[in-house]
Amino acid sequence: MELAKTPEIKEPVYRWDEKAIKQIVRDMGLKVTQQRLTILECILRGRDHITAQELYEAVQAKDPNLGFATVYRFLKQLTEQEYVSEVRMGGLPARYEWARKKSHHDHLTCKQCGSICEFENQQIEDLQEAIAKSFGYILTSHVLELYGICPECQKEDGILPGTKNFS
């Protein structure tokens, strides 16, 4: 199931205790509110590559009063300050991941079931730089998303299209 040959350098979960989480919010120059702590907990301890909607649902479980806009607002701030990074695939809703526990990577997504592999490839990164330079551009960012059919879905001939486990 978990075929992610990830290059992720995962910091252990206990790194993210109450105190550490509060410190993140302070470091961001924002007020420490229970809402922000709850949202951060869900991001740090929940699934990776989460959508705003999914995050909202996770957060709801802990605090049913926590509003919808608050999740989006805070997600935006986290993205701006590069605590999380936003992964956009086609016209689909954006997905978010904690950016500071992994090095830069791109994604390979199964079109059938949605499972995601992370990879990094310095050769491609270098080629991108070279291309930009050849046009006289200063490269500031890039999006590289690969789509395909994962080994699981190749086997089963893909009759489980609703599974969608964006791991």
Add this chain to the structure above:
Amino acid sequence: MELAKTPEIKEPVYRWDEKAIKQIVRDMGLKVTQQRLTILECILRGRDHITAQELYEAVQAKDPNLGFATVYRFLKQLTEQEYVSEVRMGGLPARYEWARKKSHHDHLTCKQCGSICEFENQQIEDLQEAIAKSFGYILTSHVLELYGICPECQKEDGILPGTKNFS
């Protein structure tokens, strides 16, 4: 201004006369309607990397009755049958280009003014294949978009952020 070191193999414009355009629609297995001819004319003779909205406006100039949904509908069919390809950048509106006059390419976009360079790089394509294979995936498609600052905008220190010429 036009710095696009494009690899495009442009077929001359006169290739797209009335007859040829009608034939495209027939080849698609669709009925030949004046609306579809008008839309195709605008795609084939108009600017490249056009948005649905821009296309709609171009089409409006020729036929003010031609509806909005018709443009989207036909664009989708064209995309499905790979007559045009859809380029999505982040959360921005999709842009479309006639896919059958150029070979596959990716895009380098200026964040400031929006000008687009097209490039193809077989090395990157090969690496993508290799990555997918290494995870056991069958690669079906990919998105590679580079973003940066174009030479023009580097000069002028970028005080013309509204220019947006998605060439």
Add this chain to the structure above:
DNA sequence: TTATAATTGAGAACCATTATTATTTAGTTG
């Protein structure tokens, strides 16, 4: 020409995201 299935235009619906605003609250200052 007729029959019929495809196409159209208008507008409603949709969905992710952002903006607005009145109310509440965190953090500071005394």
Add this chain to the structure above:
DNA sequence: CAACTAAATAATAATGGTTCTCAATTATAA
């Protein structure tokens, strides 16, 4: 601790791109 103020929140409306619905129209095959 109490008072103050700027920041944050929840609810809700608005937005913008895109898709859907459906009654009316039209292209094509027989």
